[in-house]
Amino acid sequence: MAAMNDLSSTPAQDPERPQRVRKPEWIRVKAPVSKGYHETRKLMRDLNLNTVCEEAACPNIGECWTKKHATVMILGDVCTRACAFCNVKTGMPRIVDPLEPEHTAAAAAKMGLEHIVITSVDRDDLPDGGAGQFVKVIQALRRETPNTTIEILTPDFRGKMRPAVEAICEAGPDVYNHNLETVPRLYPTIRPGARYYASLRLLEEVKSHDPLIFTKSGIMLGLGEQRLEVHQVMDDMRSADIDFMTMGQYLQPTPKHATVMDFVTPKAFTAFGAIARAKGFLQVASSPLTRSSYHAGEDFAQMRAAREAKLAQKQTQKKAGREI
């Protein structure tokens, strides 16, 4: 039986643990049956768009799609990497769909989205890693739905990071998200094609290119990480000036994927969230069902308000300093 990880426990990798364990009651979600869910599904099919909601078998799909909130996954549905936690197909991807930017913008317009999250598979096969398609999607959204705020969740663009990040930042997304996924010790087994410090550097690069773009990153808990390793990731993220941290429970999509080592309790998630807030993030989301794009619109509004409040406070302090 996997441990229920409260803050007192310190999980460790144990190869003797069983492959699949019963989910605790706080993880169970209702089957998606609502009218809104079916409408969102139909719209995505009609526009030939993929979503990470379906491809990653996200547990929140019923709730999000009912509210017409879907995360569009561009650049196809086949990934060139094979991360141990991810349900997306691996292999040789098909050619890039030139209509995808317009279709994504059409979906945002039809759903009347105030905030949209766009992600993609890894495309190590493309010379720009797929950055150009992100740019086209952002441009199409700005044209068709100028009031929609845009959040992108990109791959690490291994070997071509700097030009990719520069091009995307020039296009001007509101939020740039890139997930660290787990603690550095677990990279060789969980995220073997990626490098922890390269991912941190990518997020630093976004800030140095345009400090006004909010940066966001997240990790999954329950993969065997230790409590202090999670705190270290928080410190690393703050050193890279990341604004928003997300933490959610890892769920094993199929028996072939990495085993759930621990189900972290809601209480422990709350405690991790409090520590992250104390470390200075503008926004933190930490709960078993937190995913990068879960409640992304509401969280974006709060993060923007938090930045404005911080800036106003700084100005007041500066003014008070001048008057002394």
Ligand code: SF4
């Ligand atoms: S949390 Fe994100 S990936 Fe999951 S269903 Fe909601 S929008 Fe889709």
